[in-house]
Amino acid sequence: MSTKVNGKFNIFEGYCHGYNIELIEGKKIVQAWHFAEDGWPDNHYSICTFKFEASGNKTKLTFEQTDVPEDKADYIKEGWKTYYWEPMKEYLKGN
Numbered sequence: 052m053s054t055k056v057n058g059k060f061n062i063f064e065g066y067c068h069g070y071n072i073e074l075i076e077g078k079k080i081v082q083a084w085h086f087a088e089d090g091w092p093d094n095h096y097s098i099c100t101f102k103f104e105a106s107g108n109k110t111k112l113t114f115e116q117t118d119v120p121e122d123k124a125d126y127i128k129e130g131w132k133t134y135y136w137e138p139m140k141e142y143l144k145g146n
Contacts (some may be wrong), residue, residue, distance in 0.1 A: 063134075069096060078103055082130070084116075088123060104124075 083096035
C-alpha cells in the first residue's frame with residue numbers, strides 16, 4: 052500500500068483496489084475503494100475514512116464509508132466485520 056496521496060493499493064487478490072485521497076500521519080486516512088463485486092458500478096469508488104485518536108495508552112479508531120451502492124451496503128458492512136474488525140480485535144487481544 053502506498054504511503055503517498057494518490058498512491059494506489061490492491062488487496063484480496065484484486066477484489067478491492069483504490070487510492071489514497073488524504074493522509075495525516077497518526078491521525079487520518081481517507082481512501083477511495085472500488086470492489087470487484089457483481090453489480091458494483093464500473094469506475095465507482097466508495098470513500099473510506101479512518102480517524103485515529105489517542106485515548107490514554109490506547110487508540111480509538113473511527114471508521115466511515117460513504118457512497119456504497121444501496122444494494123451492496125449490507126454485504127460490504129458484513130465484510131468489514133468478518134475480514135477486518137473481528138480479526139483485528141482478536142489480534143489486539145493477544146498483544
